[in-house]
Amino acid sequence: DAKTTQPPSMDCAEGRAANLPCNHSTISGNEYVYWYRQIHSQGPQYIIHGLKNNETNEMASLIITEDRKSSTLILPHATLRDTAVYYCIVTYTGANSKLTFGKGITLSVRP
Amino acid sequence: DAMVIQNPRYQVTQFGKPVTLSCSQTLNHNVMYWYQQKSSQAPKLLFHYYDKDFNNEADTPDNFQSRRPNTSFCFLDIRSPGLGDAAMYLCATSPIGSRGPSDRQFFGPGTRLTVL
Numbered sequence: 001d002a003k004t005t006q007p008p009s010m011d012c013a014e015g016r017a018a019n020l021p022c023n024h025s026t027i028s029g030n031e032y033v034y035w036y037r038q039i040h041s042q043g044p045q046y047i048i049h050g051l052k053n054n055e056t057n058e059m060a061s062l063i064i065t066e067d068r069k070s071s072t073l074i075l076p077h078a079t080l081r082d083t084a085v086y087y088c089i090v091t092y093t094g095a096n097s098k099l100t101f102g103k104g105i106t107l108s109v110r111p
Numbered sequence: 112d113a114m115v116i117q118n119p120r121y122q123v124t125q126f127g128k129p130v131t132l133s134c135s136q137t138l139n140h141n142v143m144y145w146y147q148q149k150s151s152q153a154p155k156l157l158f159h160y161y162d163k164d165f166n167n168e169a170d171t172p173d174n175f176q177s178r179r180p181n182t183s184f185c186f187l188d189i190r191s192p193g194l195g196d197a198a199m200y201l202c203a204t205s206p207i208g209s210r211g212p213s214d215r216q217f218f219g220p221g222t223r224l225t226v227l
Contacts, residue, residue: 034215043115043201043218044154087153093214097207099144101153 004088004102011108018075020105022088025069031092033064034099035073037084044087044101047073078109114138115219117202123225124192132187132222134202143185144216145177146201154201160185161207189224197226 005023012018024033034049048055048062050071055062061074075082087104091097116135124130134143141162146154158167160179174196176188189196200223203216 036216038154041221043203043221044216045218046215049215094207097205097214098156098159099154099216100156103153 004090006086006088006102006105008103009106009108011110012078014080014109014111015077018078018082018107018109020073020075020086020088020107021070022073023070024088024090027068027090028092031090033062033068033071034089034091035060035062035086036089036099036101037082037086038104039081039084047086075107078107080109080111083107083109115202115204115217117200117219117222119222120220121223121225123227124189125227126194127191130189130192130224132189132200132202132224134185134187134219135183136204136217137183138204138206138217139182140204140206140217141182142205142207143179144203144205145175145185145187146203148199148201148221150198157187192224192226194226197224199223 032049032051035047036044038044048057048060050062050064064071085104085106087101089099118133144159145157147157148154156168157171157175158177174190179185199221201221202219205214205216207214
């Protein structure tokens, strides 16, 4: 699986958009970009995933660059409950699907 | 609600005393995973079952074994726990192959293992 690079931490103000970047320059053509988050002392939680098109769901938006070498997770209106470690993971789907967690980015939402 | 359940949430064992952690799911997913997460580290995949097929990660110690008696249940056995095995153990499930490309994983709350 391709490796990902994320800054170690960032913060944002409550109610503002949080834009979390991820680099995955070695991504293969059939690898997906997944985002999970882990709130303290809980199991990871799926947020969103995409292949090449931008995706949006009730939690977040995922913007993937045209060359697919980087992506941005957008939390449109961050709340204090969004404080967590966010993991960007690149992986195949199907029987070979595995999540290899990197260090992630710690998002701190301040009041 | 359909979910992934891990029992117990907290487990204390003695050095060298075998311990079993359990995971159950009501999602009817065909794949189940076990991860180890040590303090301040990211989760690390130990092994997974694709239906009844067991898939061990290359660097998973022999001390760790798993059983999946049926679709709903999966167990993690640590034969001789050492101090270094103290960690959060996370179980996850996924509907790979049965619902198309959305192979997201659903995680349980984890079992925190303390080794004395």
